Amino acid sequence: MAVTWVNGVPCDRIAVNDRGLAYGDGLFETIAVVAGRPRLWEAHLDRLRAGCARLQLPEPPAEPLWREARALCRQQPTGHGLLKLLYTRGSGGRGYAPPAEPEGTRILTLHPWPDWPETHWRNGIELFLCQTRLARQPLLAGLKHLNRLEQVLARSEWSDERWAEGLVRDGEGWLIEGTASNLFGVAGETLITPPLDDCGVAGVMRRNIMLLSDELQIPYEVTPVDPNALRGMDEVFVSNSLAGIWPVRGLSDGTVWAAPGPVTRRLQQALCAQGVVPGPGRGEA
Amino acid sequence: MAVTWVNGVPCDRIAVNDRGLAYGDGLFETIAVVAGRPRLWEAHLDRLRAGCARLQLPEPPAEPLWREARALCRQQPTGHGLLKLLYTRGSGGRGYAPPAEPEGTRILTLHPWPDWPETHWRNGIELFLCQTRLARQPLLAGLKHLNRLEQVLARSEWSDERWAEGLVRDGEGWLIEGTASNLFGVAGETLITPPLDDCGVAGVMRRNIMLLSDELQIPYEVTPVDPNALRGMDEVFVSNSLAGIWPVRGLSDGTVWAAPGPVTRRLQQALCAQGVVPGPGRGEA
Numbered sequence: 222m223a224v225t226w227v228n229g230v231p232c233d234r235i236a237v238n239d240r241g242l243a244y245g246d247g248l249f250e251t252i253a254v255v256a257g258r259p260r261l262w263e264a265h266l267d268r269l270r271a272g273c274a275r276l277q278l279p280e281p282p283a284e285p286l287w288r289e290a291r292a293l294c295r296q297q298p299t300g301h302g303l304l305k306l307l308y309t310r311g312s313g314g315r316g317y318a319p320p321a322e323p324e325g326t327r328i329l330t331l332h333p334w335p336d337w338p339e340t341h342w343r344n345g346i347e348l349f350l351c352q353t354r355l356a357r358q359p360l361l362a363g364l365k366h367l368n369r370l371e372q373v374l375a376r377s378e379w380s381d382e383r384w385a386e387g388l389v390r391d392g393e394g395w396l397i398e399g400t401a402s403n404l405f406g407v408a409g410e411t412l413i414t415p416p417l418d419d420c421g422v423a424g425v426m427r428r429n430i431m432l433l434s435d436e437l438q439i440p441y442e443v444t445p446v447d448p449n450a451l452r453g454m455d456e457v458f459v460s461n462s463l464a465g466i467w468p469v470r471g472l473s474d475g476t477v478w479a480a481p482g483p484v485t486r487r488l489q490q491a492l493c494a495q496g497v498v499p500g501p502g503r504g505e506a
Numbered sequence: 507m508a509v510t511w512v513n514g515v516p517c518d519r520i521a522v523n524d525r526g527l528a529y530g531d532g533l534f535e536t537i538a539v540v541a542g543r544p545r546l547w548e549a550h551l552d553r554l555r556a557g558c559a560r561l562q563l564p565e566p567p568a569e570p571l572w573r574e575a576r577a578l579c580r581q582q583p584t585g586h587g588l589l590k591l592l593y594t595r596g597s598g599g600r601g602y603a604p605p606a607e608p609e610g611t612r613i614l615t616l617h618p619w620p621d622w623p624e625t626h627w628r629n630g631i632e633l634f635l636c637q638t639r640l641a642r643q644p645l646l647a648g649l650k651h652l653n654r655l656e657q658v659l660a661r662s663e664w665s666d667e668r669w670a671e672g673l674v675r676d677g678e679g680w681l682i683e684g685t686a687s688n689l690f691g692v693a694g695e696t697l698i699t700p701p702l703d704d705c706g707v708a709g710v711m712r713r714n715i716m717l718l719s720d721e722l723q724i725p726y727e728v729t730p731v732d733p734n735a736l737r738g739m740d741e742v743f744v745s746n747s748l749a750g751i752w753p754v755r756g757l758s759d760g761t762v763w764a765a766p767g768p769v770t771r772r773l774q775q776a777l778c779a780q781g782v783v784p785g786p787g788r789g790e791a
Contacts, residue, residue: 223523223600225522225523227522232522233521233522233523234519234520234521234522235519235520235522235527236518236519237510237512237517237518237519237520237592237613237615238508238510238518238615239527240658241527242520242524242526242527242592242594242652243534243592243652243654244530244652244653244654244655244657244658245529245530245652245653245654245655246654246655246658249528276655276658276659277662303600305600307522307527307528309527310658315508315536315588315590315617315620316661316686317654317657317658317660317661317685317686318661318662318665319658319661319662328522330522330523332600335600353645354643354645356641356642356643356646356705357641357642357677358639358641358656360638360639360656360659361655361656366655367527367528367529367530367655368529368530368653368654368655369528369529369530369531369602369653370529370530370531370561370646370651370652370653371643371645371646372529372602373525373529373531373561373595373602373604374561374645375602376601376602376603376604377562377603377604380603380606392642400602401601401602
């Protein structure tokens with residue numbers, strides 16, 4: 222069962238005039254809770270703050286937010302879970318013009334850990350190639366904002382559990398990301414991930430993997446990838462803050478990859494050593 | 507003061523796990539209430555149903571919705587107001603995948619009539635040319651969905667009351683619409699409005715004006731318009747379900763037009779005769 226706090230108070234409802242509902246005027250973060258603690262918290266907060274700057278939203282109060290997150294997570298002291306943080310521009314009058322002095326609404330919800338099979342980490346997953354294309358909007362690209370109809374449409378394209386995730390392209394056919402994850406390929410020794418300047422969500426785990434790559438001296442490139450280039454990759458994986466890294470062993474167009482490949486494996490192990498994703502069976506050696 | 511009903515019951519809160527909040531997974535309509543009655547109701551419902559089809563949402567129950575709308579409007583039996591109808595995919599678990607059998611949330615809010623000055627109708631307004639560009643997303647174009655960050659960003663560009671509305675372009679520079687209205691120009695005898703196949707909201711009042719144009723034997727064309735073409739128009743106006751028609755007398759780049767021009771005037775009079783926008787001073791002869 223989910224437990225929710227709104228602005229620091231146990232509550233599971235918000236005002237219908239909240240701009241988060243009216244216009245998707247807000248941001249969110251999905252945070253792994255491992256052994257009762259929210260992980261990569263500062264990285265999530267950094268992205269949230271960057272989103273606030275872009276949307277001209279006042280930043281949420283960092284100290285109460287951390288206190289509330291910790292308190293909620295203590296309700297699951299030994300277990301894993303996920304903490305969803307929504308932050309909106311709060312209540313407002315009718316009309317698009319933002320209030321001059323908005324009072325943001327912060328919503329924290331603690332969810333149970335998703336029941337993904339361990340084989341997702343160990344043997345890899347298969348991806349569905351979606352037809353839904355992402356629009357190019359540099360003003361919003363990279364942000365984890367609340368305007369997510371494109372992801373809903375893409376995720377609606379399949380229901381067969383064979384596909385653990387779907388890949389989405391932009392209007393020109395460049396691969397951008399998964400519906401709820403970022404995409405990486407490995408060509409030779411080099412890690413490759415698509416740029417997110419025009420669309421897509423700049424994942425906290427994506428950034429974390431780039432930092433880990435530096436530590437592990439794995440070179441990486443941010444460069445456009447089309448389906449043909451992906452087919453030629455030696456390894457493919459997707460990442461997000463909850464899953465960490467899922468190796469990819471196939472795509473719905475029939476492409477197969479060896480999974481997990483050696484670079485994917487090294488990064489999975491580094492993630493486990495970091496303690497930012499849950500333990501046994503999640504890709505350890 | 508606004509009065510709100512959620513799923514037929516007086517209530518001004520919704521569940522934080524409503525997909526309307528989480529993803530903007532829903533639609534809305536803004537409906538003029540004139541002399542206690544919602545206007546152009548069937549046209550609004552038509553657009554809402556078209557949006558449901560596109561988003562694979564079950565349609566809201568038409569009869570209860572109408573009953574609730576009428577009951578709410580009776581709270582303002584002689585006056586004018588506006589009825590905002592939100593319809594979302596309802597509560598859902600975490601994750602983009604829509605529930606197999608969603609139970610939509612319908613939210614009706616009765617607001618007071620906006621206090622726009624009568625000069626907006628009589629002498630025309632000035633438009634601000636926004637820098638925010640609309641992304642091209644044919645899957646969502648035309649719908650009045652809840653993903654409205656582009657409109658929030660565009661509307662944030664100005665606060666000076668001199669500009670009653672802002673004009674937005676797509677990424678290639680084509681004029682699409684106002685932040686909360688549609689755009690029309692008149693060249694000679696012909697009414698012109700931009701296509702909305704790739705972005706923009708297909709306004710109920712835009713469609714109504716096209717139907718009126720047929721009745722009045724005013725030819726119209728749906729054709730791309732750039733700022734240069736707009737400068738050369740004989741008349742310009744914007745429309746929406748509340749304002750009806752506002753003649754445009756200037757743009758923030760210095761362009762001026764005679765306002766209201768004769769075609770604009772004819773259409774304003776036809777709207778008043780229809781009774782779909784409030785009375786005296788709203789453009790009558």
